[in-house]
Amino acid sequence: MLRKHTYDDELEQSRRKGQGMKQSIARFNPNAGSDRFDRSNREPLFEKAVTPSDVGKLNRLVIPKQHAEKHFPLQSGGNNSSSTTKGVLLNFEDAAGKVWRFRYSYWNSSQSYVLTKGWSRFVKEKGLKAGDIVSFQRSAAAAGEEERQLYIDWRPRVGPNQAVCSVVQPVHMVRLFGVNIFKLPGSSGDGGGGCNGKRSVREMEMVAFECSKKQRIIGAL
Amino acid sequence: MLRKHTYDDELEQSRRKGQGMKQSIARFNPNAGSDRFDRSNREPLFEKAVTPSDVGKLNRLVIPKQHAEKHFPLQSGGNNSSSTTKGVLLNFEDAAGKVWRFRYSYWNSSQSYVLTKGWSRFVKEKGLKAGDIVSFQRSAAAAGEEERQLYIDWRPRVGPNQAVCSVVQPVHMVRLFGVNIFKLPGSSGDGGGGCNGKRSVREMEMVAFECSKKQRIIGAL
């Protein structure tokens, strides 16, 4: 009732700006533009190792505030607070050229920026697991006032043998999201980096974050 | 801009607004202002023995429907449904004169009235336990259309096994600036307590916190 026209409004607005056109081109003509897969023209923005919540049932990705405010300003419109209130729809192109449309907004209650609508589909299709790295880029073209194309990509989490945190303190309690995971069966490293996964979500989460509870920003680019 | 509505902001704002109201009430009570601890002017509303859920992790206090609808009407404004949807913020003054701001709303899912935001802070600071009695009053002054000051108070559960902090459980976690500096033994040694369950660490923290804190509060009165 309250937000009856939100989605269509945003869609229409986006279409007028030309992104909708791009999207349809991308979908129906993957080969359009010989440089579609040329990533040399992309400027990396930031990466995030997704948390269990990011890939769980909350259907949202928390964008670290520093990167959100730097790269995805919300109140650019300036005239009112509708963009901050309702958020905006952003289009991201993945490695295959498929365009993903995410709702991007700010949650006053938690003072955080999030991708909500559409995100769960991305998680599902890519088979994202906790600890995997999601990266954002945009076209580096100096397009003036034109909005630049945004890109999203991902890669499996760094394996346990690759030792992001090479030294583990000799503590007797390792808390991961409130659970003591210090003494766990099967602490043997998960050899494959695989996205194939039949392993339990729980185990996955535990291994993925064994080194640090704090989120890892791989690159503040 | 970013920190739009912090709890303290709301509290402060409300406190400032309350001054004028208090003064208008004061004309009915010449002593108001000189002794804020005069309870002769308070009209008891109702009491509730809090349940384990009321003081647990649900962060809410269920207000018995009869009392809620009688004393805390939600849709009194009548102009729209925002008050029923989002609830309202109510201020309650405790025995020490501290003002607590709770969100009061109705949950359709459970058909019940609840205090949510802010309630957990009250539970924690007072060290509320299941069975303790929480009481609500309001100023008895016939202030006409003016909202009357609300009060909240509590007392320990009556009856056997009162055991208010008589025994300090063995605490296996000693936090120093947020760090557990207590060396954990291999097995959980949570022998006594009589509480089953998984919230051992949290409960121990609560017990420890309460025991030290309550003494100070009592001493201050």
Added chain:
DNA sequence: TGCCGGACCTGTCGG
């Protein structure tokens, strides 16, 4: 109906 997701909220951690 069930699910998605929008808007809430809070405890925890680190600075």
Added chain:
DNA sequence: CCCGACAGGTCCGGC
């Protein structure tokens, strides 16, 4: 100690 950030939750409306 406070405080900002955010992970992990809640309820609930809409579809």
